[in-house]
Amino acid sequence: MSSIRIALAQIDTSVGNLEANAAKVLDYSRRAGAQHATVVAFPEMTLTGYPIEDLALRATFRKAAWDKANEMATTLEQEGLGQLYVVVGTIGTDHGNGKPRNRLVVLHNGQVWAAYDKHFLPNYGVFDEFRIFSSGDRSVVLDIEGVQVGVAICEDIWQDGGPVAAMANQNIDLLLTINGSPYEEGKGHVRTELAARRAAEVNAPIVYLNQVGGQDDLVFDGASFVLDTDGALLERSPMFMEDLSFIDIDTELEHQQQSTIAAMPDPDEEVYTACVLGLKDYMAKNGFKGVTLGLSGGIDSALVAAMAADACGGENVWGISMPSMYSSDGSKDDAADLATNLNAHYEIQPIEPLFKAFQQQLDLQGVAAENLQARIRGVIVMAKSNSQGVLALATGNKSELACGYSTIYGDAVGGYAPIKDLFKTKVWQLSRWRNAAAAEGMGIGGLHIVGNEQGNAGVMPESGVIIPVNSIEKAPSAELRPGQKDSDSLPEYNLLDQVLAAYIEHAHGRADLIADGFDEATVDTVMRLVDRAEWKRRQYPLGPKVSALAFGRDRRLPITNAFRE
Amino acid sequence: MSSIRIALAQIDTSVGNLEANAAKVLDYSRRAGAQHATVVAFPEMTLTGYPIEDLALRATFRKAAWDKANEMATTLEQEGLGQLYVVVGTIGTDHGNGKPRNRLVVLHNGQVWAAYDKHFLPNYGVFDEFRIFSSGDRSVVLDIEGVQVGVAICEDIWQDGGPVAAMANQNIDLLLTINGSPYEEGKGHVRTELAARRAAEVNAPIVYLNQVGGQDDLVFDGASFVLDTDGALLERSPMFMEDLSFIDIDTELEHQQQSTIAAMPDPDEEVYTACVLGLKDYMAKNGFKGVTLGLSGGIDSALVAAMAADACGGENVWGISMPSMYSSDGSKDDAADLATNLNAHYEIQPIEPLFKAFQQQLDLQGVAAENLQARIRGVIVMAKSNSQGVLALATGNKSELACGYSTIYGDAVGGYAPIKDLFKTKVWQLSRWRNAAAAEGMGIGGLHIVGNEQGNAGVMPESGVIIPVNSIEKAPSAELRPGQKDSDSLPEYNLLDQVLAAYIEHAHGRADLIADGFDEATVDTVMRLVDRAEWKRRQYPLGPKVSALAFGRDRRLPITNAFRE
Incomplete structure (x- = not known):
């Protein structure tokens, strides 16, 4: 058989809430099964929620996540869904150094099957993963009813090299990537252009499955999609909503059949x-x-x-x-x-x-x-x-x-x-x-x-x-x-906002800002205001660190941590 | 000549304040020169202050630091101190990827001489360096009047392998490490035991020079020291004070001569x-x-x-x-x-x-x-x-x-x-x-x-x-x-503080805490209080991230940033 049906389960998870996340995975798996899906894919770190920051370091939490994955595999089999391949993100432990790993597992035939560990751990902007996880060191291609499915987790497709590059000559039929990619204005185009490059690199269609929902100070927009080998858009899930969409992949066809393509909202x-x-x-x-x-x-x-x-x-x-x-x-x-x-x-x-x-x-x-x-x-x-x-x-x-x-x-x-x-x-x-x-x-x-x-x-x-x-x-x-x-204290907002964007978002210094064409007086006013504000913000208490772990900087537990073990 | 005098300049720097930091380096260099020092060593990132977090990402700041180092080298030569080897920490740029580097330079004969870039970039606890810097990839041994001085920056001696291991067979005469090692209760012993291991590894004495002073929410305790090849303490600078101490290293002696050893305060x-x-x-x-x-x-x-x-x-x-x-x-x-x-x-x-x-x-x-x-x-x-x-x-x-x-x-x-x-x-x-x-x-x-x-x-x-x-x-x-x-709301503090230490500082989960011997009711009370407090602390405003860089998580400029360019 050379055709499989993949269900894209774009769901909203909750950090630390293993029970609720598992219940949602079971619910969507049942719905996918009822539509004759072969595979149902969920976002990065589905079971644990994402991003989990220092909660990853608690060994009892890692154990509970492992137990929950096994329990789910059993439940699915008992319900007659053992033949479904359920791809979920969770947390693992590195047997070498004991550090947590950002892991993809497959629930199948009552078992927790085939683990892939995220290779590239982003540590810029809002991401802190290198601090928490250790890197996986091998690529994984799943054989799903004869269809060769390479897997990747989020950042793995944003960097050149690594597990995706390793698949370039492996003749895979499909690249499946599960993601927790936070929303940014206009980021949708960046994602599709990147995914098209990876599809070309592995010479196969790509399924890009993203998380949706707010978590602490991040918003995930969903907008999962599937591209054909040549970058053509085959499927797009809606932004900002939970969704279950399907795509059929037939390895005997040169071009895959298009599925539903959700409309995109206007920029505002x-x-x-x-x-x-x-x-x-x-x-x-x-x-x-x-x-x-x-x-x-x-x-x-x-x-x-x-x-x-x-x-x-x-x-x-x-x-x-x-x-x-x-x-x-x-x-x-x-x-x-x-x-x-x-x-x-x-x-x-x-x-x-x-x-x-x-x-x-x-x-x-x-x-x-x-x-x-x-x-x-x-x-x-x-x-x-x-x-x-x-x-x-x-x-x-x-x-x-x-x-x-x-x-x-x-x-x-x-x-x-x-x-x-x-x-x-x-x-x-x-x-x-x-x-x-x-x-x-x-x-x-x-x-x-x-x-x-x-x-x-x-x-x-x-x-x-x-x-x-x-x-x-x-x-x-x-x-x-x-x-x-x-306007007594600040430049006019039209001007101010432009200077702020250059100074804050692009780290332009004084010389850069003047080269950008802003006049010196405005630049000096804005820099003085921003640097002073940075200082005012510290009216929230800091304090010295005198023991192994203090609060603040090094206790980065997420707030909406529902895990109580 | 096989004997050199090293001055340990344990100073208190200020993040972003290139002027003030440079003035202090010149002052201590003059004093070291007056005492016939061959080398004067300053702490990690002396010129820029430490830790500088996202200030490192501003290109105009990196340029200003580079200009300042050159200006200092010129000043030293003009003052007749050109022959002194002034070892200072600063910031560099990786010519490959444009990322900042945590760098050690030597000011000598009016030039900025011999750069070594930190290899291991800590990214645990309070440290965030992997996020900001790229890694140096070679070890550096300075030839200082015939004495072979291997150099390292802070974390480089905390990890096995890397540049220090590379020096093991290079017959160096001295290992000089410059540090920004934050204070923790009882950390002094950990540092000296580690340094003794490295001295044995490179078969040479080790100079451990640490920063002193408070910076944002960190406190650096100084307590710089020198160990002989066999781990014997040769010199110790006081804790919590700026200091200029000297040690003579004579490569013809099997054991070096002891210098001043400052008394340590009691634990409280x-x-x-x-x-x-x-x-x-x-x-x-x-x-x-x-x-x-x-x-x-x-x-x-x-x-x-x-x-x-x-x-x-x-x-x-x-x-x-x-x-x-x-x-x-x-x-x-x-x-x-x-x-x-x-x-x-x-x-x-x-x-x-x-x-x-x-x-x-x-x-x-x-x-x-x-x-x-x-x-x-x-x-x-x-x-x-x-x-x-x-x-x-x-x-x-x-x-x-x-x-x-x-x-x-x-x-x-x-x-x-x-x-x-x-x-x-x-x-x-x-x-x-x-x-x-x-x-x-x-x-x-x-x-x-x-x-x-x-x-x-x-x-x-x-x-x-x-x-x-x-x-x-x-x-x-x-x-x-x-x-x-x-005590109406909290367990008695003697008990509470023990549970908190295990839960917060050692990431013990519920099962671990009970295995530690705490009774279940107390464990549940404390966990409930701490998790609830984590939630209450978020009454400080979070908000969604909708553009490339927001405030908060990804604008980690230090407060006491005096750099205004």
Whole structure:
């Protein structure tokens, strides 16, 4: 036989939650079996969740993952699914040095079969794998009903050489790679171009299976795909949703038959959805049903509130307006309109009496007095978070966080910051997109996203608008003193965001920035702001390390670690 | 000629501050030259400071470091010190892949001479070097006036194989290793045992030169040393102080002559001094002249205040007593006594009026009301920090941080947490040691530490006691509700600290902890507390990553980065 059916199980796992991840693998395996799949493939580190950071170092966790894989193989066989080849990611142990390994196993005929260990361990950007794992040192080709399937894990196809290069002359029929590839704007093209190169290198079609969902501060977009030997797109799974798709591979055909190709969202929808999915999964994996945040009437808190309503429904959003003596009437109205549009809870807590009580004791001036206002608001938001059991959201955007244009323990409080990686200009752009999407019929909660039923258009506000137009159009202000505007302290955002992108994202130094064409005064202003902000951020406690392992730097356990053994 | 004099320049550098580091290298080189040294050796990454994390990735910084090394070589020659061999650590660039390298260069005869690049790049615990640097691939033996000096950088001697192994048959006369080895309790013995093994391996004496001082959340203890071929101790520099020591190496002698051997502090003094040095250098490198903190009358804030007074003098410590309706008279008296002993500024800010103002609006119950008290205190401490320009200190210890027994944005506020890596039992132990040291004549500021003049005994309090005995002896309480005691929520600290050490420092899982002999109920309590605290700590904002580089995980610039190009 020279034809097999592969099921692409693009699922959302949870770090440390072996039970839930295993249950999901069984569920998708049953569905794949019912559709006569030969193979069902799951993402990198399916069983353990990904990325698991230092949880990998706990030996009892590795043992539990091993036991769980065996238990699943048994269950599948008992249910009559023994003949299915279930490809799952998990954790192994290096018998040489005792270090963990990032492993792919196959559950088949009641056994845990054929292990492949990830060869290239990424250690740049958000990745820390070289620190945790040891490298596999051999390539693996599975014989699945006569079809030769080479396997790889994520980074293995991003580097030249290694196990994929070793397969180039092995006449394989298919390259199957399982991935935990985090979302980045525009990364989809990079992945397909790379995969096309590897398909050519091994002279076979490639299946690229990616994880979906938010995990801690990463978002995985899914968008799994299959390319033919010549790079032609045969299948694409949707972005941001769990999915089970199928592809038939017939080794006797020169070109494989196309399967379903999901449409891609437009660029603004893509980024907006990534932010909402990150928040939604952060809430789900940490057990939060609702959120609270301060609503200032400004654009940042408005966009965050809209994202929150899209993630958990307006009825689970607790907005607090906290006007001071410097808040304009317009701001208060905009905050109220927003809450109405979102059908969010809304309360007003004026901070003036509290500010006066503090000032009677402390008599602060200047920045200290401005920070006091923001910190009183922080206390109120956290009080709501504690008493209601809801997650506090921080509303800072990337431009203001980069420049330190926020108050530590003030407006910066919160357990999750949905727009911390969006420049201010992008905040405006996504706000406009969200209103445009509403105009085209996308109500609150109507995003195409994990957990949303297909065809659910969401709840449309009576006004037809999500974010008050006034919040988008007016000049931004922190309103911490009379007549204050962001532009008093910062360059115009159009310019600022360009300098920040070059300085932060591309590590351009002063000379580089001037060569980029920015004027010297602006460069010096921005560099001073960013470096000062870096320093301000350290108002969160550091401390000395005096014993083998301290907290912080070297205890990198993920938060949503559900493993309790 | 077969005899050379080596100067061990154990200095305290500052990350990113090329000017200051270069000035210090020149100063010590002049002093070494005046004492007829042939070679003067400085620590790992002397010029750049260490660890520099992502600053290494900025090309303009690497260029500036290269220019500075050349400028120094020229200056040394112009001053008539061209014949001196000045061994300094710096940063280089890999001509193959453009990645930074951790480099050792020799300044000699006006040139930057003979580069050796670190081979083994540690990537465990606090180290991240594999992420940043590429590896050197050759060993280097310097011919210094006929004496064959093999060189290595830090981790190169911690791993078997590599450049040191390559020197085993090269008949070298001396192995010189420059280091940035962070302090850990009891690490001194580990270093000397390891160095003795390497001396035997290369059949030559070994010079182990270490950095001293605090940098971000690491403390380097210095304690450089020289061992003879047979492992005999020939020289030891003091811990926690800058130092210039000399050793003569005569290749015609079978055993080298001993030089000065500094005395070592006792174990409690060692840990206490490490904490004070960490704080002192954090202040110096971030430009803080004073500190502020809440003084509750309890042992944690008392020990932190004593450390602060030892770091910067009691006159630069601003203590704030913030009693509530639940604070005992004893606590208030203990706080006042402490301030008197330390000659610290002391003010009283009762929180009851502020608490009432909030409660009139919010009417909080239970934990939310308890947290409100702590957060009002946090606002007051930060107001003092902002208006006075002083560093806020967090007073949490490792036991309570591990168990989440603190309020986020409340007592946890501050820019530096001097005792965050000390278990509660150690807090008591060090407090007793500090009083005992005072009884033996060590006044405030009298520690043997970077920047303290030799023979300065410090200022003795009139009472002869630093920390009020009552703060040490009484049962610990957060005093957030009537009659509250830590033991209501936590196991007794003697037991708790043992379980925490096994769980956190040795990654023992539940089964391991029970096998360690701890009873099941205690193990479950502690695991639940620690895992919950891990979750609570994430009330600091995370957010999704949607672009090439975000903040947080992948912007790991060190704080005390003084480089502004």
